[in-house]
């Protein structure tokens with residue numbers, strides 16, 4: 001599982017870094033040393049992410065652990081989109097509060113400073129975390145599948161959204177169209193314009209997928225223009 005997570009990181013971050021080179025030539029100029037550091041931390045994170053994921057996948061196959069199901073008729077069809085939204089919300093909630101905690105001085109110095117050493121972040125920074133932060137990220141999806149019944153296909157979709165948003169939020173330019181980012185829907189969604197501001201100002205915009213917690217807790221400072 002560690003090899004899969006590492007390979008997934010290299011292929012997807014590599015793809016978006018390549019696209020960045022095409023649509024924003026020179027954006028990562030002079031960042032070679034930073035990118036090498038981002039890849040190093042990300043591969044260590046991949047090893048950490050692989051462990052709970054591997055144990056959970058093994059327990060599911062061998063012992064029927066987790067609430068992952070493969071028969072689409074096992075739950076009503078409407079449950080599939082609802083379970084996806086619920087998983088995203090739970091992941092987002094866990095991320096928001098652990099992220100706020102990691103901005104306290106001690107955990108920041110000890111762990112989260114690694115992620116913020118990317119100035120500005122690149123497509124390679126998606127998993128650039130200190131091992132302590134990687135552990136907080138690695139346990140969340142394996143824990144969710146023990147409490148939320150989720151179809152294997154929906155789980156795949158969730159992991160795809162997690163991977164793509166993790167990369168695109170860091171790649172230094174906005175992938176999504178302006179009309180969406182600046183719309184009423186965009187008011188609740190996190191894309192690069194939102195997370196880039198977190199990397200500029202630190203004490204705001206802590207969320208992962210949704211701006212719900214940032215709006216509720218008064219930590220949303222709007223968008224940057226990467």
Ligand SMILES: [Zn+2]
Nearest residue numbers: 115170195199
């Ligand atoms: Zn970040």
Ligand SMILES: [Zn+2]
Nearest residue numbers: 099103112198
């Ligand atoms: Zn942060």
